Amino acid sequence: MSAPKVLALTGGVGGAKLGLGLAHCLPSENLAFVVNTGDDFEHLGLPISPDLDTLLYTLAGEVHEDQGWGRRDETWTVLNTLERLGGASWFRLGDKDLALHLRRRETLASGARLTQAMALLGDAFSVPFPLLPMSDDPVRTVLTTREFGRLPFQSYFVRERCAPTVQAIAYEGAGAAGLSPEVAAALADPALDLIVLCPSNPYLSIAPLLAIPPLRKALERRRVPAVAVCPLVGGAAVKGPTAKLMDELHVPRTPASIARYYGGVIDGLILDEQDRSHADAVRAEGVTPDVAPTVMLTLGDKITLAQRTLAFGETLRG
Amino acid sequence: MSAPKVLALTGGVGGAKLGLGLAHCLPSENLAFVVNTGDDFEHLGLPISPDLDTLLYTLAGEVHEDQGWGRRDETWTVLNTLERLGGASWFRLGDKDLALHLRRRETLASGARLTQAMALLGDAFSVPFPLLPMSDDPVRTVLTTREFGRLPFQSYFVRERCAPTVQAIAYEGAGAAGLSPEVAAALADPALDLIVLCPSNPYLSIAPLLAIPPLRKALERRRVPAVAVCPLVGGAAVKGPTAKLMDELHVPRTPASIARYYGGVIDGLILDEQDRSHADAVRAEGVTPDVAPTVMLTLGDKITLAQRTLAFGETLRG
Numbered sequence: 283m284s285a286p287k288v289l290a291l292t293g294g295v296g297g298a299k300l301g302l303g304l305a306h307c308l309p310s311e312n313l314a315f316v317v318n319t320g321d322d323f324e325h326l327g328l329p330i331s332p333d334l335d336t337l338l339y340t341l342a343g344e345v346h347e348d349q350g351w352g353r354r355d356e357t358w359t360v361l362n363t364l365e366r367l368g369g370a371s372w373f374r375l376g377d378k379d380l381a382l383h384l385r386r387r388e389t390l391a392s393g394a395r396l397t398q399a400m401a402l403l404g405d406a407f408s409v410p411f412p413l414l415p416m417s418d419d420p421v422r423t424v425l426t427t428r429e430f431g432r433l434p435f436q437s438y439f440v441r442e443r444c445a446p447t448v449q450a451i452a453y454e455g456a457g458a459a460g461l462s463p464e465v466a467a468a469l470a471d472p473a474l475d476l477i478v479l480c481p482s483n484p485y486l487s488i489a490p491l492l493a494i495p496p497l498r499k500a501l502e503r504r505r506v507p508a509v510a511v512c513p514l515v516g517g518a519a520v521k522g523p524t525a526k527l528m529d530e531l532h533v534p535r536t537p538a539s540i541a542r543y544y545g546g547v548i549d550g551l552i553l554d555e556q557d558r559s560h561a562d563a564v565r566a567e568g569v570t571p572d573v574a575p576t577v578m579l580t581l582g583d584k585i586t587l588a589q590r591t592l593a594f595g596e597t598l599r600g
Numbered sequence: 601m602s603a604p605k606v607l608a609l610t611g612g613v614g615g616a617k618l619g620l621g622l623a624h625c626l627p628s629e630n631l632a633f634v635v636n637t638g639d640d641f642e643h644l645g646l647p648i649s650p651d652l653d654t655l656l657y658t659l660a661g662e663v664h665e666d667q668g669w670g671r672r673d674e675t676w677t678v679l680n681t682l683e684r685l686g687g688a689s690w691f692r693l694g695d696k697d698l699a700l701h702l703r704r705r706e707t708l709a710s711g712a713r714l715t716q717a718m719a720l721l722g723d724a725f726s727v728p729f730p731l732l733p734m735s736d737d738p739v740r741t742v743l744t745t746r747e748f749g750r751l752p753f754q755s756y757f758v759r760e761r762c763a764p765t766v767q768a769i770a771y772e773g774a775g776a777a778g779l780s781p782e783v784a785a786a787l788a789d790p791a792l793d794l795i796v797l798c799p800s801n802p803y804l805s806i807a808p809l810l811a812i813p814p815l816r817k818a819l820e821r822r823r824v825p826a827v828a829v830c831p832l833v834g835g836a837a838v839k840g841p842t843a844k845l846m847d848e849l850h851v852p853r854t855p856a857s858i859a860r861y862y863g864g865v866i867d868g869l870i871l872d873e874q875d876r877s878h879a880d881a882v883r884a885e886g887v888t889p890d891v892a893p894t895v896m897l898t899l900g901d902k903i904t905l906a907q908r909t910l911a912f913g914e915t916l917r918g
């Protein structure tokens with residue numbers, strides 16, 4: 283059997299882990315990524331794309347392994363100096379990371395679309411897989427919080443460390459955002475075999491993609507199976523505020539809630555072994571469950587989960 | 601005798617050396633600088649002010665002593681990484697220097713004028729002397745060269761290392777540039793005793809100041825002596841393209857040429873000891889000559905020349 287052709291939808295750290303696993307299982311022409319840009323923002327005059335960069339650094343082998351984002355062997359001279367000069371230092375930009383943002387700014391300023399800027403950066407890092415922004419139009423995730431009112435994503439996520447209580451989430455600009463030619467082509471690719479929703483935060487990382495009408499429509503009208511990996515393990519998130527957010531949004535912290543949230547855009551959901559008892563509830567949502575170890579600590583874990591995801595997709599393709 | 605109150609007009613490295621000497625001779629309330637911004641440009645999206653920064657770093661004791669500009673103990677992680685990513689690296693921005701430009705960008709983006717941004721940076725570096733941009737309006741020195749046609753200053757100076765043959769120099773924007781309230785107040789200060797034109801390149805560093813009509817007018821109508829330090833020593837420049845430029849502009853490389861160029865805005869010119877024989881020619885231009893060692897290698901040299909400059913001003917004040 284030849285390798286399937288896969289389109290992976292992903293956000294930050296968790297998604298990048300499965301992305302790395304998939305990258306080890308598939309030849310470069312068989313894997314493309316569509317990446318959340320709802321976390322993007324401008325900081326210090328630079329265009330920052332956290333999820334795209336986390337995936338880029340991960341696939342390039344340049345990611346800081348312990349934290350899951352940013353570059354390994356990073357230095358902090360600029361930020362430390364900026365701090366001494368009274369500048370904004372709450373968003374931790376390392377020296378090497380800063381160089382990437384400067385390069386992206388330079389590329390965008392020359393008239394390139396974000397998709398083109400990322401293609402150039404992917405080449406510079408010898409990453410052979412297309413890392414496609416979900417749209418070249420700006421989409422900004424904004425949270426309504428009890429403590430601060432309206433908070434742009436990074437102010438919530440980094441500056442306030444997800445502490446504020448979230449009352450609502452908006453994906454500003456999503457309704458008017460279009461598909462880039464590259465994303466449109468990837469979705470319409472007749473050779474496509476499988477769509478994977480990586481185990482990123484559904485509300486913060488995958489929801490912005492689904493809030494773009496032509497992207498949601500393309501997923502709803504898919505002619506290939508779509509499989510998600512559940513980001514919850516035993517009612518908790520491996521990383522990040524998914525579980526806290528579900529409580530605040532009054533959603534039960536169960537795989538069935540994830541299945542319901544992804545209703546219409548997935549056919550199958552991979553649950554962690556700990557959540558085996560939730561399989562029937564997932565099936566009740568009209569989604570086929572599969573059970574596997576989903577916690578990815580080692581590269582081996584990532585590859586194993588990627589293989590399992592591809593195999594599950596194969597069974598759904600029937 | 602109490603210390604005189606001095607306004608020093610300056611450009612880059614040579615001017616900053618005398619500036620440091622003056623800073624050692626005068627209390628902070630008796631010395632202010634008006635600094636060339638004709639070399640300023642935007643690079644990598646950041647506002648770069650080379651002459652202001654050279655003076656700032658010099659007065660703060662942070663300058664790279666050997667090269668005379670940039671910061672000592674500098675690191676180059678960002679630029680080296682940017683270079684590997686295919687970005688522009690011809691303009692050498694160190695990591696610490698970059699932090700300054702990011703901070704200035706942040707300040708300007710919040711609505712501050714350049715003068716205010718420099719005041720904030722001066723405070724951050726504990727420099728007690730006002731470092732006033734010659735104008736808050738943009739002025740850009742542009743050279744017409746035989747080899748490249750029109751060249752913005754930094755492209756000529758840094759990228760092409762002053763190699764192109766200069767046919768003409770323009771100070772774009774100078775005709776429409778206004779005085780900041782701070783420069784206007786410094787020029788009109790009734791307590792002012794002396795104006796010093798530092799030994800910077802007359803055509804590239806001081807000329808942009810003189811090209812601003814209200815600044816030239818204020819200098820022409822001065823009620824205190826103005827003294828320049830000749831940037832030539834034995835027909836050569838201590839640093840930079842002054843002598844080469846004079847040849848290309850068909851101006852004899854003599855102190856008298858400098859006296860003539862500064863006609864109407866100086867009363868006295870300090871010549872180097874090597875140029876003692878040119879004193880009469882300077883006097884013939886209507887400018888009082890003084891002779892002193894002008895090459896500043898050590899801090900002692902700088903202080904000695906500053907003392908000599910202040911004493912010369914005192915004799916001209918009569």
